[in-house]
Amino acid sequence: MKRTQWRGRTAAEQPEQHYLIEPRVLAGGGDIAYVLAYLHVSGWQDVSKKGVLPAVRSPDRTVRVSYEPSLQPGGWTIHSAARGQQAQWRATLARQTPVEIVAGLTDALTRPRPAHAPDVWAPLRAQRWTTGSEGRHYIATSPDGLAWLHFRQGAEGSAVWWSGASDRQGGNAWVAQFSDTTPLHLVAAFSAALASPEPVMRPRDRVPLSARITTTSVSVLPSQLRAWQQARLAAALPAGPSAATARRASPTRARR
Structure with missing residues (x-):
């Protein structure tokens, strides 16, 4: 286990132990406020x-x-009514889906829809995921084999986007499904968050038990946590800082 320490410590504050987790797909659910506060x-x-x-x-x-962990399989449900040329669509993401990956999709809901449909697979190929077809299905698998994104088509014409991750130990797995009517720019935003190589941070009592993750111990000041949270929320405002400014304020960019 690696250990590092955050700069900026003051005598008035006591640092708290957190961990940066890689790969992010196995980091566990995290704080749902990461998703919901941004939308608010x-x-x-x-x-x-x-x-x-x-x-x-x-x-x-x-x-x-909505977030409903008591249901089976439990977790996030996103539903959109039909509007104009857009058919209704639905997405479900299990409760162990890292909130940073959920937010890839939900943050995109707050931004204007692009004029042209993006390439869903491009963020995955950029991170050296294996992509290809198997019969009627198109699939992408992470280099370590722990995560995937599939577009699965049934013989009767039905289709679904299916994604997930597993540490192959049974206790830290999740799946996500999107109807085939889900706008492609939302699926692409999800795939970008899924493929991101950036680690995510969890408090020490929320680190998953898995031999497939790498953890870096960090000492974090409460004021730093508040600053990172505020930077994320400020980025949600029309007059907030640019995405580049928000990234510079994020914990994964502030490592020493």
Whole structure:
């Protein structure tokens, strides 16, 4: 296990132990506020009912994001009603899906839709994922074989996007599914977050038990955590800092 320490420590604060985890696909779920707070700041409405787990709705009332770990398999559900030329669509992501990967999709919901459909597979190929076809299916697999993204087509014409990760030990796996009507720019945003080589950070009591992860111990000040959280939320505001500024403020960019 590697160990490093954050600069900027002051006598008034006590550092807290956290861990940077690689690969990010096996980091575990994380704090759901990472997803929901960004949507709130972007103008999404809290539609949670008393005694019910969190749910938010887009300003135009067409998209709903909810977190329901008590259901089977439990986790995130994103549903969009039909609008104009866009058919309704649905996505489900299990509760062990890292919030940083969930946010790849949900953050994209707050941005304008691009004029042209992007290449979903491009972020994966850029990180040396293996891509190819198997019969009616198109698949991509990470270099370590721990994560995948498939576009699976049934003989009757049905299709689904299917993704996930597994450490092959049974206790740290997750799957995600998207209907074939899910806008491609959202699937591409998800695939970019899935393929990202950047580690993600977890507090010491939230580090998964897995022989397939690498952890780097870091001492983090509470003020640093607050600053990183505020940088992310500021990026959700129309007049907030640029994406480059937000990245420079992130913990994975501040390692020493």
